Amino acid sequence: MDSHSTAAVFVESVFKEQRIGSSRFTWSPDVSLGWIDGRAVRRFRHDRYTTKGSIGLIAGGVRLHYGDAGDWYRRLFFGFQPVLHSGRTQALSSAYEFASTIGWQGEHFSFQIRHISNGSLHEPNRGETMLLVGVAFGL
Template sequence: MSLRHLIRSTIILALATAALPAAATRFEVQAGRSYMDSHGTNAAFVEAVFAPQPLGQTRFTWSPDVSLGWIDGRHVATDSRYTTRDSVALLAAGARFHLGGTGDWYQPLFFSEQLAATNHVTYALSSHYQFVSTLGWQAKHFSVAIRHVSNGSLHRPNAGETMALVGVAFDI
């Protein structure tokens, strides 16, 4: 995927999210370490989580969730045509899910699923389209999360990136 395609995807995603209500939008700035096998590198994300909506008649809520991320490259030898040297930018959109009401102790726990587009392919992320799964906990101005980015074995190799992130958050 070229830079032009990534910019086009960003514009389309920005237009789509502009239609979402701005009230109760949560912005998170997250940073941490990402691992491909046992090889670590730095990762950073900016995430916007929009107002929660009830999921039918259940105790679950879902929120539109948009992320822009960066995973640094690393110098690891591979026996593949893919390298690990390139840094990867990714743009993701999906949903964040919570269980329970605002007073429940477990309500700050969340799970999110997103689809992502990347600007480079690497040994860990060997296609331009990825799945992003996150399990985390959020407080009013703080979050911690474990995130996995992978193409779900749609293309080989499929090492994926698994990261631990901490974030600061604010509402607009």
């Protein structure tokens, strides 16, 4: 948020892919549990929404892929999830938010850029943008 970094942790589960008609697109259900730590930003300490509180969140949506199994770009994905969370901060000021993710999923690792915000449905709407590095387990 506004170049003030903090720790974030997510646990995510991606379910079986389904082809969209006869196209080369597939989708998978995707659920996430997450935690974003608070931060001490002095200029917001007296505002209605501060930056001190940590946020717990739950999200569920879809992950989209394009291409066939052997294509190099097949591991790239776009994800979209509605989000519910447990607090109000300068970055996440409503009970609901939206997460958009662009990433790469390998066999055992993933790299993602995720942005969570409420799409200006409630102010303030600073949002959280993060780089996530993950380890995958086949269950």
